[in-house]
Amino acid sequence: MFDDFPEPARSQLVSAFEEGRTRPEWCFVDGRARLAFWAPFPGAEPVITWQFEPGPDPEVASRLLRRGLATLKLTKIIHDIALPPGLTPVVDRAVEHEALLGAGFALEVERLMLEWRAGSDLPEEPGRLRYRPARDLGEAEVLDVLIRISEGSLDHDTRVELATSGAEHEARWMFDDLMSRKAKPGWFVIGYAGDSPVGLVAPDDHSIAYIGVVPEHRGHGYVDDLLAHGTRTLAEAGVERVVAATDVANTPTAAAFLRAGYAEVGRLHRYYWRA
Structure with a gap:
């Protein structure tokens, strides 16, 4: 089934399969529309439609989405459309947008896509916290x-999950x-003020x-x-481009990224389907 996808999608699917993150039976094709x-x-x-190429016909793509959801007996799924600032999927990815709506998806959240690049100023650590790796803790x-x-x-996803699960x-x-x-x-650490856990990154x-x-x-700038x-941590490991995302409505977190030298590089438009 992976052979039905052109490069680079095919190689990405093979790699994801080897990591246990996708399977051939999670892939679907209908004419020029493809879905994984x-x-x-x-x-x-x-949990997400990772590879979705709708082709030229939104009705065919909607049918493919519905078939995939029904075959796998899914109860919820996410689809993301990433675009530069100022663009909208309604206009700039119209076929994909119409296909998603036709399959019962709803556009619920807009997220900021953020990026820090090597050469930018590094945020200073105030030294208020001591850090312990999460893997060393119970x-x-x-x-x-x-x-x-x-x-x-x-965070929208967290609030939905709290309400439902x-x-x-x-x-x-x-x-x-x-x-x-x-x-x-x-790298995955919990920060402590004294013996009190403050949060994690x-x-x-x-x-x-x-x-x-x-x-x-909260409220103390931690x-x-x-x-x-x-x-x-990432910069010192040689990572030249650090990315992140947060809901547009989550203004405290968005402001923290901007203070730390991150720049907005796009918007991620998140669609949801629920049985």
């Missing part, structure tokens, strides 16, 4: 921090995702995958400390 689903870590259910301790960070979160389920999924990332063992091989502060420590630590 993707899971964030081995053993997880597919699983229960890391899960507890993730559960506490989710309380009062402004609960904080413990969301924390477990996030834990498994972050532990599966391509990162050195000491989880860089992977090229991005700030997750960052958050527990409720009792997100800046955590982000500075995560960015410097």
Whole structure:
């Protein structure tokens, strides 16, 4: 089935298959429309339409999406369209947009795509926190921090998951995702003020995958400390381009990235399908 996809998609699918993140039976083709689903870590259910080439006909692409969702008996799925600032999928990716709506997807969230590049000023670490690698801690301790960070979160996905699946389920999924990332063992850390956990930052091989502060420590600028630590970790490892994303509505986190020297490079338009 991977052979039905042109390069570079075919090679990406083969690589993802070898990592346990996609399967041939998660791929579908209808004429010039192609679709592949993707899971964030081995053993997880597919959560996103990773490779979606709608072709010229939105009705054919909608039919392909519906077939894929029904065949895999999925209950929810995400599709992202990334565009430069000022563009909109309604106009600039019209066929894809119409195909998604025709298959029952809804455009719910707009996210800032952010980037820090080598040569830019590095954010300073104030030295207020000491850091411990998450892999050196007990699983229960890391899960507890993730559960506490989710309380009062402004992130759309987190709020939806809390409402539908609960904080413990969301924390477990996030834990498994972050532990599966391509990162050195000491990169994913929890920051402490004294003996009190303040929050965490989880860089992977090229991005700030997750960052958050527990409720009792919010309002003191600790997100800046955590982000500075995560960015410097990647920069010192030789990463020349660090990417991140956050909901447009999550203005405190967006402001922290801009203070840290990140620039907005685009908008990610996120569509959701739920059974």
